[in-house]
Amino acid sequence: MRRLTSAASLFVGNPDTVYRQIMDFYDEVGGFGHLVLVGRTGYMNHVETEKSIKLFSKEVLPRLRAIAPVTMG
Numbered sequence: 001m002r003r004l005t006s007a008a009s010l011f012v013g014n015p016d017t018v019y020r021q022i023m024d025f026y027d028e029v030g031g032f033g034h035l036v037l038v039g040r041t042g043y044m045n046h047v048e049t050e051k052s053i054k055l056f057s058k059e060v061l062p063r064l065r066a067i068a069p070v071t072m073g
Contacts, residue, residue: 010041015059022064031070 011021026032039053 015055018056019060019063022060023067026067031068033069033071035064 011018011025013021022035037053037056039056040049044052
């Protein structure tokens, strides 16, 4: 998991940590227009997955809406 998080292929942790990881990735790649969320990984069950997605939508997503998407052309 450490390899995936250091490669910005996986963002894990509490909402503040996930937000920082996403913003670090955003800065490193020069921004992006879309971010795709895969809300379930590993051995998470349905209840855990639902809780994680709700937490992301409540605590992380509102902060991400404040950044400007990068557009081509």
